[in-house]
Amino acid sequence: MRGALTRALLALSLLALCVMLPGCGGAAEIEDIGFVLAMGVDRHEESGIKLWLQMALPSSGPEGQAQQESLPFITTGETLYQALMKAQAQSSRRIMLGHVRVVVIGERLAREGIAALLDPLVRDGSFRYRSWVVVTPDPVGEVMQVSLGGQVAANYINDLMEREAPTAGVPSSRFIDLLLAVEERGMEALLARLALAEQEDDGGGAPQAGGGPGPADTMLGGSGEGVGGEAETGGEAPAPRIPVVDGAAVFKGDRMVGWIDRRLSAAVLMLKNAIQGYTFTHELAGEGQNRAVFSLLSTNARFSIPRESLTDPARIRGSTVRVNVAGLVRLRELISSEQYLTLESLERLSADLSARVERDIRDLLHTAQAEFRSDVIGLGERFRQRMSHSKWAQVQGEWDEVFSTLNIEVTANIEIRKRGQTMRSPGQDTAI
């Protein structure tokens, strides 16, 4: 028994040595490694690629303090890897991409194509596919310089994408999502739009971030007279702009073809069953400024594809695809004399919300089919899954064109599932 135990211990020791010994020769101190937290990439007139790196400075201090310190690098190169090598030449630390939390891509580069960016990143063994990838209409350098409450841009944007993006109806936008959309046929990439917006002040008004579309029914507060980016300041120190996620960049292949606002972006997520708490304000019928705020908890979109289209690819063009979206919402705020305490009134409100969702989805489909000709809703993937490979192969090469000819009929059925901890608003004397 003792012999068996000794052997087992010996075996375990050898196993441990196997894992540990190979690292002995190439040990690297933590201070010698440059942990890149954020990468910014945009088009550069002369070199081709301009790269911003935000490198963490590990310290022996408290964790909070360590998070605040970062080292910026700005380089250029004909390719992303060349730019990375230049940054490496400038740094005494070995650049490591394993901790990149966010990749910020400039609009100009995104419109020219980002396939060349993907290659060095997927070849790097340490780069994480969970990193966020966002597109910005603002100067990338300005986004990378953001520092709020002691948080560097990488951490701030990471938190923004983790917590705020779902309620803003912004797509998941991780590196793996981009990679899948570029590689798989029958679906196009949709990346979160990150813009810089003036901070709120007492003046009110709506924020106008970057050059993209303004939020259709934004929950963000207004902005005052802050200045943006490279605008003049007129003597006063410019108010720092904050990054906000708002809408999405639509891609076709590896090229960005346009922006959609948060309303349409949320509609994409509804059709992909990926909505997670998208919050919107809904104007209620009746006198005065009655309104309610809802969170869309979940959706279930069911597509009905005509059988003949699946068996005969030639009949896909112009065919009618029906989609029914069932959704559950939660009432967050109600400013109205109507408190919706009867079944009839609730059904009326549900029908109203359903009509709104139908309208949003129709607007999205019109934009995607007629304007961008890009299957951002992944309908092609649904066709692929239901067709034989040989039949799908006949249309996959020209899918975006086929997609733009489809007649997609939308119906929605939105149900108000939760209304919070109160039956009626305080001060309203409506009886149940």
Added chain:
Amino acid sequence: MAAAMASRGDRNHIKNAQFAVLTAQTVFSTGFLAVGGLFATISESGAWLGTLLGALGGLAVAGLCSLVVQMHPGKNLSGIADAVLPKAISKLVSLSYAAYCVWLLAAGTRQFILAIWIPFLQTASPLTLAILVAAVTLYGANLGIEAIARASIVFFPVVVLSILVLAGLSVPVAAPGRLLPAVGVGVPELLRTSLLASSFGAECIVMMAFVAHTNEPEGVGRAVAWGVLVGMVMMAAVVAIDTVVLGSRAVTRVIFPVLEVAKLVGFGEFLERSEVLLLSVWFCAALLKQATVFHASARSIADTLGLKNPKLALVPLGASLVVASLYPTTVVAVLEWVRAFLRYTIWYALGLPLTLLVASMLRRPERAHQGEGRSR
């Protein structure tokens, strides 16, 4: 050889449950690393189904082995070959079996070294890794099949659990629809995939070197069949996980898809970077598999060369394993090597027990006539 075994008495006897676990471990523990990409290249979304169907080939090999073993209770492969074949052909069978095991050993070791080296230990020397893997493998083989079986019964359930954890963590990023259409590119491609996948199941033939060690000989066939089934179902599950997470086209780009999936999944920020933990578990199971195959190789070589003590073959075999596991030098060549292994070894694994079965059936009337049986 039988005398040497007998002299060790009960020390090297194993139960059928351990036998089944050893079989499943042999079938699963190295091939699963690259299998997702290899098979998705052929049948895209149908790779998982092809892998599952590949279990049939493995079960066929297991069935043939079972029939042979039932006709020769208490004998290992070499003993059976000696009993039913002329001496020269018997030696040839033992030698070919040793060559099969060495190929399996080298391919498995090379794959695992690359899986550790490329993403995690780029600055380490592959020679160091090869020496360490060979040393542990040799040590495990030297302990004997009973020690390997005991360790496997501890580690393999952890491997099963790790795959379940991987599947669970994959749920938030998985799209099950990517497994459709289930036949993938087409039925011919699906059959080709299943034929290649059956080579993994056919690795159960390694267990022919240890059938005499089981203390429940009547249930050996069932144990091997269960082992093949469990190993192949796990492998199909890994291919399915690779596909639902990485997509049926994107998975073909990645060298070791299961590692990429392990890097990708997590539980919030709590279980991030868990791939090293998973790889450690898989690495332990792979080493135990390698030790099993190494032991089988050593026994076969000892039988071929007429060595009384199979341990004499361990050190030269270990040295050759170090050399063999350093080649081919490129990933492309390694994957080509693995493809060649998958393409051809199923036929060997089917042919070997079939030959022994036919020879046994031809010999049976003769032995009945002589009224005696040869034993070894």
